Amino acid sequence: MTNFLRNLFSNERKLMKNIEDKAQLVDQLKDQYEALSDEELQNQTNIFRQRLQAGETLDDLLVEAFATAREAAKRVIGEFPYLVQIIGGIVLHQGDIAEMKTGEGKTLTSVLPVYLNALSGKGVHVITVNEYLAQRDAEWMGEIHRFLGLTVGTNLRQLTAAEKREVYHTDIMYTTNSEVGFDYLRDNMVTTVENRVQRPLNFALVDEVDSILVDESRTPLIISGGAKNTANLYMSADKLVKSLIAEEDYEVDVKTRSVQLLEPGVEKAERAFRINNLYDVDNTNLVHHLNQALKANYIFTKDVEYVVKEKAIVIVDTFTGRLMEGREFSDGLHQALEAKEGVKIKEETATMATITYQNFFRLYSKLAGMTGTAKTEEEEFLSIYNMRVFEIPTNRPIQRLDLPDRIFGSKKAKFEAIVQEVIRINETGQPILVG
Numbered sequence: 001m002t003n004f005l006r007n008l009f010s011n012e013r014k015l016m017k018n019i020e021d022k023a024q025l026v027d028q029l030k031d032q033y034e035a036l037s038d039e040e041l042q043n044q045t046n047i048f049r050q051r052l053q054a055g056e057t058l059d060d061l062l063v064e065a066f067a068t069a070r071e072a073a074k075r076v077i078g079e080f081p082y083l084v085q086i087i088g089g090i091v092l093h094q095g096d097i098a099e100m101k102t103g104e105g106k107t108l109t110s111v112l113p114v115y116l117n118a119l120s121g122k123g124v125h126v127i128t129v130n131e132y133l134a135q136r137d138a139e140w141m142g143e144i145h146r147f148l149g150l151t152v153g154t155n156l157r158q159l160t161a162a163e164k165r166e167v168y169h170t171d172i173m174y175t176t177n178s179e180v181g182f183d184y185l186r187d188n189m190v191t192t193v194e195n196r197v198q199r200p201l202n203f204a205l206v207d208e209v210d211s212i213l214v215d216e217s218r219t220p221l222i223i224s225g226g227a228k229n230t231a232n233l234y235m236s237a238d239k240l241v242k243s244l245i246a247e248e249d250y251e252v253d254v255k256t257r258s259v260q261l262l263e264p265g266v267e268k269a270e271r272a273f274r275i276n277n278l279y280d281v282d283n284t285n286l287v288h289h290l291n292q293a294l295k296a297n298y299i300f301t302k303d304v305e306y307v308v309k310e311k312a313i314v315i316v317d318t319f320t321g322r323l324m325e326g327r328e329f330s331d332g333l334h335q336a337l338e339a340k341e342g343v344k345i346k347e348e349t350a351t352m353a354t355i356t357y358q359n360f361f362r363l364y365s366k367l368a369g370m371t372g373t374a375k376t377e378e379e380e381f382l383s384i385y386n387m388r389v390f391e392i393p394t395n396r397p398i399q400r401l402d403l404p405d406r407i408f409g410s411k412k413a414k415f416e417a418i419v420q421e422v423i424r425i426n427e428t429g430q431p432i433l434v435g
Helices: 002-028 030-034 038-053 058-077 083-093 106-118 131-140 142-147 161-168 177-187 209-215 231-243 263-272 281-298 333-341 357-361 375-385 411-427
Strands: 097-099 124-128 152-154 172-176 203-207 220-228 250-253 258-261 306-308 313-316 348-356 366-371 389-391
Touching: 002 058, 002 083, 002 389, 030 058, 038 058, 058 083, 058 106, 058 142, 083 097, 083 106, 083 366, 106 124, 106 142, 106 203, 106 366, 124 131, 124 177, 131 142, 131 152, 131 172, 142 152, 142 172, 152 161, 172 177, 177 220, 177 348, 177 357, 203 209, 209 357, 209 366, 209 375, 231 263, 231 281, 231 333, 250 281, 258 263, 258 281, 281 333, 313 333, 348 357, 375 389
Parallel strands: 097 366, 097 389, 124 172, 124 203, 152 172, 203 366
Antiparallel strands: 220 348, 250 258, 306 313
């Protein structure tokens, strides 16, 4: 094992040395590209595409293409990528993960590999966690790409199929992980190829990659249909569940977020629904409704996983805190929550198409990602996505002091401690960022 680890780290060092050497080649071209006129710089895109058609590869073009995008960034938005950002860009082009500390400029780093890969004409998808960031980056970084003659689009939820099709055929598309996933599901439900909006999935660059590809990896994207009315059964199940006594009729496993009936609870259910055996095969549907009612009442928390807005249940994205209007929990959980909160129960729908983020993103020919924290999940990234994690050095030495973790007995105690710490630091005049 020691030899294996030694060889692994040695190989990583060699790879990083090769990346750093290539980054130096890009940096050496800065004076040459600075001397080009705007027209000459913009014409590099046509030259690169001609070279690709003549048989060269994106790897062959990397040094010059990065130097072109770097100079364009300076002219268009007044920002010139540092050497460490070039290193990060090379890592991303390789289809790996660049771990960059907060404030090191991940967004600007992405411009370099996005430009290079967009030259193929096969499409590059820049994936962010919400539409605000997608629109911001498409406008901000998109200026650079448009200056260099590339087409840029933003894929938003409210677009029509025709508008989406147009956006998907741009050189560079900014979108969210959920929107691109749902578009894939919808494309697999159409009856003709002409009605699809996506083209083959070429290259995706995922921001906050640990959140999307690890934390949410098994989150299913679901399109439902085929409504059926079971509101009365959900209300009956909810009424029974609310009458149960904790630890006597049911028990909750906080770690696995599961809840199950104990024998007294089973007996109460059998009396309430006038049946002899709750777990008889004929009562499968009832058991399902009871299980969802138990989860709704004793696992899911209002204003944490969902909110009640205008007499309707709205899902809260637990990773971003944003409301996911128009989306519903699956398998009847949404209806169970509606019964719990006393709002109108919608008709239950059947799943028509579904896929997890993990399976969806593995459909791309090349996948890359950026984040501030990925090294701890490197084994999972490597085994599932075949992506290595490279820690990108900071442009300047880190002055931040990282203190040991503090563990509290409850969320209330934790947040009270945070408030007191914020007050204390604020009184000194020192800026503070709470994340």
